[in-house]
Amino acid sequence: MMRASGGVWGLRLLVVALFLCGAQAQYGPPGHPSSWDWKRLFASEEKEVTDPQEKIATLSNKKFNKDTHMYRIEGEGANTIFLVNDQGDISVNDKLDREKKSLYHLKARLIDRSTNLDVEEPSDFLIQVQDINDNAPVFQGPFKGSIQEMSATGTMVMKVNATDKDDPTTSNGMVRYMLLNGTDLFTIHEKEGVIRTKVANLDREALSEYKILVQAKDMPGQPNGIVSTSTITISVTDVNDNLATFKMTQYVFRVSEDVKPDFKIGTVEVVDKDEEQNKNPRFQIEERIINELLDIKQDQHKNGVLFLKQPLDYETRNSYRFTVFVTEDIVKFPGLHKNTNVNNKAEVLITVTDVDEAPVFSKPEYNISVLEETFPHVFREVIKARDPDRDNHPIRYSIKDSCPVEINPVDGTLSLKMKLDREHTSLHRCVVMAEESILDGKKSYVMLNLVVQDINDNAPKLFNGEIFVCESDKRGTVIGILSATDKDEIKGRFTFRLVEQSHNFSLTDSNDGKATLRVKQGGFRTEDSAEYVVDIEVGDGTHKSIEPLHIRVCQCNGNRTAEYCKPHRRQVGVSLHALITILLCIVTILVIVILLVLRRRYRKDSLVAMGKSSGEIHEQLVTYDEEGGGEMDTNGYDVSILTSARHDASLLPGPGLYAIVKKPQACKGDMAAMIEVKKDEADHDRDGIPYDTLHIYGYEGPGSLAGSLSSLGTSSSGDSMDYDFLNDWGPRFRTLAELYGVDCYPGDCPY
Numbered sequence: 001m002m003r004a005s006g007g008v009w010g011l012r013l014l015v016v017a018l019f020l021c022g023a024q025a026q027y028g029p030p031g032h033p034s035s036w037d038w039k040r041l042f043a044s045e046e047k048e049v050t051d052p053q054e055k056i057a058t059l060s061n062k063k064f065n066k067d068t069h070m071y072r073i074e075g076e077g078a079n080t081i082f083l084v085n086d087q088g089d090i091s092v093n094d095k096l097d098r099e100k101k102s103l104y105h106l107k108a109r110l111i112d113r114s115t116n117l118d119v120e121e122p123s124d125f126l127i128q129v130q131d132i133n134d135n136a137p138v139f140q141g142p143f144k145g146s147i148q149e150m151s152a153t154g155t156m157v158m159k160v161n162a163t164d165k166d167d168p169t170t171s172n173g174m175v176r177y178m179l180l181n182g183t184d185l186f187t188i189h190e191k192e193g194v195i196r197t198k199v200a201n202l203d204r205e206a207l208s209e210y211k212i213l214v215q216a217k218d219m220p221g222q223p224n225g226i227v228s229t230s231t232i233t234i235s236v237t238d239v240n241d242n243l244a245t246f247k248m249t250q251y252v253f254r255v256s257e258d259v260k261p262d263f264k265i266g267t268v269e270v271v272d273k274d275e276e277q278n279k280n281p282r283f284q285i286e287e288r289i290i291n292e293l294l295d296i297k298q299d300q301h302k303n304g305v306l307f308l309k310q311p312l313d314y315e316t317r318n319s320y321r322f323t324v325f326v327t328e329d330i331v332k333f334p335g336l337h338k339n340t341n342v343n344n345k346a347e348v349l350i351t352v353t354d355v356d357e358a359p360v361f362s363k364p365e366y367n368i369s370v371l372e373e374t375f376p377h378v379f380r381e382v383i384k385a386r387d388p389d390r391d392n393h394p395i396r397y398s399i400k401d402s403c404p405v406e407i408n409p410v411d412g413t414l415s416l417k418m419k420l421d422r423e424h425t426s427l428h429r430c431v432v433m434a435e436e437s438i439l440d441g442k443k444s445y446v447m448l449n450l451v452v453q454d455i456n457d458n459a460p461k462l463f464n465g466e467i468f469v470c471e472s473d474k475r476g477t478v479i480g481i482l483s484a485t486d487k488d489e490i491k492g493r494f495t496f497r498l499v500e501q502s503h504n505f506s507l508t509d510s511n512d513g514k515a516t517l518r519v520k521q522g523g524f525r526t527e528d529s530a531e532y533v534v535d536i537e538v539g540d541g542t543h544k545s546i547e548p549l550h551i552r553v554c555q556c557n558g559n560r561t562a563e564y565c566k567p568h569r570r571q572v573g574v575s576l577h578a579l580i581t582i583l584l585c586i587v588t589i590l591v592i593v594i595l596l597v598l599r600r601r602y603r604k605d606s607l608v609a610m611g612k613s614s615g616e617i618h619e620q621l622v623t624y625d626e627e628g629g630g631e632m633d634t635n636g637y638d639v640s641i642l643t644s645a646r647h648d649a650s651l652l653p654g655p656g657l658y659a660i661v662k663k664p665q666a667c668k669g670d671m672a673a674m675i676e677v678k679k680d681e682a683d684h685d686r687d688g689i690p691y692d693t694l695h696i697y698g699y700e701g702p703g704s705l706a707g708s709l710s711s712l713g714t715s716s717s718g719d720s721m722d723y724d725f726l727n728d729w730g731p732r733f734r735t736l737a738e739l740y741g742v743d744c745y746p747g748d749c750p751y
Contacts (some may be wrong), residue, residue, distance in 0.1 A: 036108065036123045041090070043100040044130045054093075056127075059088030061110050064118055072115055074122075082106065082127065093391035098129040099165045100333035128291065131167035137175045137216035138163055139230035140449075146235040149204040149332070151197055157186065157234055160193040162216035163723045177222045179230065182211040188214065195232075239331045244272040244281035244302070246326060246346040253306070253348070257314040259353045265306040267299065268324055268346060276302060281328045290322045306348070314354040315390055321349050358386040358442035359395050361432040366432070367449040368405075370415065372422040376415065379405075383412035386432035393436040403430035405450055414448075422452040423487045454489035459487050460538045461548035468565060469504075470527065473519045479551070480517040482507070484538045490645040492541035497548055499535040502551040507536065517549075527554050530566040 036061040047054075059071045070086035080102070081094045104127045110119040145158030166172035166392070177193045179186060185202070188195045212232050219225030246268065253266040272279045279302040285291050295307045304324065325345045362384040370377055387393045396409045404417050405428070420428075428450040435443045447652070467480035484494040495513035498507050504524075508516045515536075532551040537544055554565035726737035 002460065018143060023311050026266070034123060035120055036060065037062065038123075038125060041125060041127045042130050043092050043096055045096045045128055045132055046134055046332065047092070049093060049095065053083065055089050055091050056586065057090045059084065059090065059108050061088075061108075061120065064088070064110060068113055069119055070111055072109045073106050073258040074109065075124075076104045078106055078434055079669060083285070096129045098131045098167065099135065100252075101510070102129050102131075102167075103127070104129075106717070109331055112629060131170055131172050133166055133172040133219055133224075135165040135172075135218075135435055136226040139214075139216060139228060141230050141232070143214075143232040144235070145195065145232065146237050147197060147202060149202050149236045149239055150241060150714055151200065153197055153200045155197045157195045160195065160214050160216075160230065160232060161194070162228060162230075164218050166218065170226075171219045171222065171432045173221055175216050175218055176291060178215045180215055182210055183184075184210040185210065186212060186234070191625055195234075202236050204238045205239050206243065207237075208236050210234040215370075238275040238278050240278040240328070242273040243330055243341045243344070244270040244279060244326050244328050246324075247271050248346060249343065250347045250349065252351070253310060254351045254353055255308070256355055257312045258357055259308060259312065261310060265294070265308060265350060268296075268304040268306070268348065270303055270326055271304065272328075276300075279328075281326050283324045284327065285322060286325070287322050292319065293320070296324065306350075308508050312352050313388065314352045315388065318352045318354070319350065321347065324348055347369055354389075355440055357388045357437060358387050358444035361385045361434065361444065363446070365447045365449065367451070369453055370416065370452045371455055372419065372420050374416070375419040377415040383413060383414065383432055383434075383446070383448070385412070385446075387436060393438050393441065395434050396437050398433050398434055398435070399448070400431040403448075403450075404428055405448065406432055407432060409493045420452045422454045422489065423458065428452070432601060442504045446609065448602075455541065456542045458487040458489050459543035459545040460494055460540045461545060462536060462538050462549065464549070466552070467517065468548065468552040468554045468562050468564070469519060469524050469532070470554055470560055471524050472522075472556060473524065473560075474522045475519055477519040477522075479519060481652060482515040482517060482536065482549075483513065484540075486540055488540075494541045495539050495541075499537050504532060504550070507534075524553050526555060526564070526566040529553055575708060642709060660738045709724060 033602045039057065039060075041057040043056050059069075059073075063069070064071075065086060071084050071088040073082065073084045073090070081096070082090055082094065083093050084090050088108075105124065106127060107122050108120045112119055115507075117138065139160065139162045141160070142157060142161050147155060147157045160177065162175050164173045164175050168174065170171065176190050177188050178190070179188050179195075181592070183198075185198050186195050187198050195214075195215075202215050210233070212234060214227055214232055215223045215227055215229050217227045217730050225713075247270060251266065251268050255263070255265055260462060268283070270281055272281065281298070281302055281304070283296045283298075285294070285296065285306040293310050294308050296304045301303050304322075304326070310732075317694060323345055324347075327344065366381060367382045368379050370379070383397055385395050385397070387395065397407045397412045398409060399405060399407050402716060404420055405414050406417050407414055430447050430448040430450065432446050433443055434446070435441050461484060463483050463485045469479050470477075482496055486492075493511070494513045496507060496509045498505075502520065506518050508519045510516060530553060530730065532553070534551065535546050536549050537546050539545075553563045554562040556562050634709070724737065726733040726740070
């Protein structure tokens with residue numbers, strides 16, 4: 001080992017010598033021999049500066065005379081890091097660090113003291129900093145690696161790397177690696193740092209992660225090397241190498257019989273040491289009946305989940321017992337035996353619980369059909385439902401909503417309620433309800449679809465676009481192709497013919513559901529006629545209709561394109577219903593007017609008749625536009641004017657605002673005549689106010705400003721008054737007639 005180490009050192013010294021010789025040859029004076037005598041110049045790094053400074057080399061020139069010459073240096077670090085005296089002794093004035101700068105380029109000069117000029121051409125030289133082991137290896141981490149479990153021996157796991165700033169050509173910068181633990185499982189390459197497996201049985205389920213301490217040391221083979229360590233993490237990744245097993249040997253579930261398909265019954269849990277992404281269990285049920293009834297699927301945790309595929313019926317079967325098997329394809333390794341005796345089957349017991357179920361229809365949906373316009377009609381299809389429970393209650397049927405079909409509530413027979421029109425509604429969807437004939441019985445519903453089938457019950461209609469005839473059209477010119485439409489689904493072949501022969505047009509049935517309209521003779525002019533109307537009969541073999549066809553007269557260009565068509569007058573008419581409504585309104589208004597006129601005339605005749613039959617009336621007529629307010633009326637009317645007007649005629653020059661009221665004599669006045677006189681006065685008095693606002697105050701007492709409005713004064717005058725006419729005014733005036741009526745006239749009374 002020592003002999004090999006000595007050979008390495010000799011090689012390194014040879015390399016340094018060659019480098020220095022090359023530098024000497026490079027920096028020596030070209031073209032002629034130099035007087036400089038160079039030796040190798042070295043300086044050690046990290047060396048403390050002493051006083052006096054340590055001399056590392058001496059400049060030498062054959063022409064040097066210590067009395068007349070002196071040495072000077074120039075270049076990197078000259079006169080700062082490196083100092084030189086007049087005799088050429090070079091010393092270090094500062095601590096050096098090879099890792100920062102390992103080589104300094106300088107220039108040596110020999111100068112005449114008297115002239116301060118170069119005695120000889122300056123010469124370049126180098127000072128090399130010698131390395132010492134002052135840096136420890138540094139790991140370029142952190143390091144994380146992974147290896148698949150059960151990998152073969154020698155499988156590469158990862159590579160570590162550490163760097164040393166010292167000179168890599170010397171042992172100071174050489175790094176060697178070593179594992180400080182885990183050497184029974186892993187190995188590391190001393191120089192390259194590659195880590196490999198040492199065994200083939202790494203099991204993630206036993207230990208999924210390893211922490212390994214790695215050492216990096218420089219100066220190999222020497223005890224004084226610097227050491228560094230780093231902890232690396234090695235993860236063992238999973239493979240599917242473990243079989244899934246059931247967690248329990250028996251699973252029990254209870255399920256209600258009314259649950260629907262796809263219902264989740266329960267989960268049979270399995271145990272698998274592998275990670276979920278590597279688990280791949282397969283579940284199997286061997287019994288055919290159970291496979292038809294149930295389905296088993298994996299959940300997100302790779303457990304088996306039982307789902308219902310068909311409805312359950314407690315009355316048919318109330319429990320199910322079967323076995324579930326689990327299998328799995330795993331990665332098998334030679335010489336490794338795991339999971340040989342595993343629990344790969346489990347017993348499952350499902351108990352069905354009874355519930356009160358709704359009636360069950362014999363079909364999920366019922367479809368019936370009938371021809372339109374058919375009534376009455378009983379359908380062959382019968383709605384049937386049964387009670388699935390053991391009680392088997394009787395069922396009653398009914399149809400919800402408005403449906404043209406009615407159902408027999410007992411036997412489910414279907415029949416029509418009315419005639420149906422396919423053109424109005426071709427499909428009727430009805431909801432049929434079946435209910436148990438008990439209190440609060442269960443109900444169920446089913447859809448009934450009624451399709452109305454078509455019959456030929458509609459006449460065809462003429463269908464065409466705008467048809468016109470040109471002034472330039474000649475005889476035989478085709479001016480339109482006529483077609484027809486029919487609301488019926490089953491259409492016959494349409495036929496066309498003219499109801500009346502036309503002098504201007506002819507119609508030819510093409511026997512293909514269309515007809516051709518041609519010009520019979522030309523010579524059309526827009527000045528003569530704006531439009532022609534031709535009645536066309538359209539038939540479909542069963543029904544016919546007559547349709548008017550309007551043909552406009554136009555001026556056309558050479559391509560028979562209408563350029564101008566004379567607008568024709570449209571008849572504006574009123575429909576029969578509108579005309580009847582208008583006449584009824586007019587008659588109603590006339591009747592109301594006649595009734596009002598008759599009523600006014602009747603009232604006027606009644607007043608005149610009452611006036612003529614009445615006797616002498618002592619009270620005066622007083623007219624108010626509003627209800628009386630008692631004594632407050634004196635504030636509403638200035639009665640003094642009326643009173644003064646009666647006593648002082650000078651205040652009213654001529655016919656005043658109010659006509660003078662004259663007192664009629666007892667038993668001689670006629671109220672009707674007086675009213676007529678007052679009306680005549682009001683009609684001829686242009687300055688007076690309307691008579692219906694005239695207030696008449698007659699014969700008031702002089703005791704007050706307004707006088708007395710009482711009728712007691714008239715009764716004390718001794719005049720006899722016949723109030724029997726009040727009996728003719730009706731029941732309302734009977735009491736007044738009894739109060740004012742007399743049994744005898746003066747002179748006839750016994751007293």
